[in-house]
Amino acid sequence: MGRNAGRALGHHPANVGKALVANKKPARTMSPIIRDFVDVMDATNLSGRALSKKTGVHWVTLSNWKHGVHSPSLVDFEVVASALGYKLELTPMETTND
Numbered sequence: 001m002g003r004n005a006g007r008a009l010g011h012h013p014a015n016v017g018k019a020l021v022a023n024k025k026p027a028r029t030m031s032p033i034i035r036d037f038v039d040v041m042d043a044t045n046l047s048g049r050a051l052s053k054k055t056g057v058h059w060v061t062l063s064n065w066k067h068g069v070h071s072p073s074l075v076d077f078e079v080v081a082s083a084l085g086y087k088l089e090l091t092p093m094e095t096t097n098d
Contacts, residue, residue, distance in 0.1 A: 031071065038066050040084055055083045 041051060041062065048066075052059035057076050064070040072080070078088055 034065065034071055037077065037081070040086065041066070044084060055080045
């Protein structure tokens with residue numbers, strides 16, 4: 001096998017140690033807010049490139065968020081959310097008196 005032959009099979013050096021299964025979607029991030037954010041991005045039916053043009057955030061960056069490779073910076077999160085008609089805000093947590 002040639003030096004790059006394994007890359008076609010998902011054996012790129014960046015994937016070492018990751019369980020890869022053919023034709024299976026990569027696991028999404030475990031952060032609930034980012035999962036919700038990705039669901040909103042998916043619901044727009046915009047391609048990654050179209051969303052990238054709309055927001056100025058590179059399509060590879062958007063893909064990395066979707067696949068849990070990276071999490072968005074707060075600034076990028078706000079930019080994309082705003083372009084999709086959402087705003088980020090803090091809400092107080094409910095407290096219980098024990």
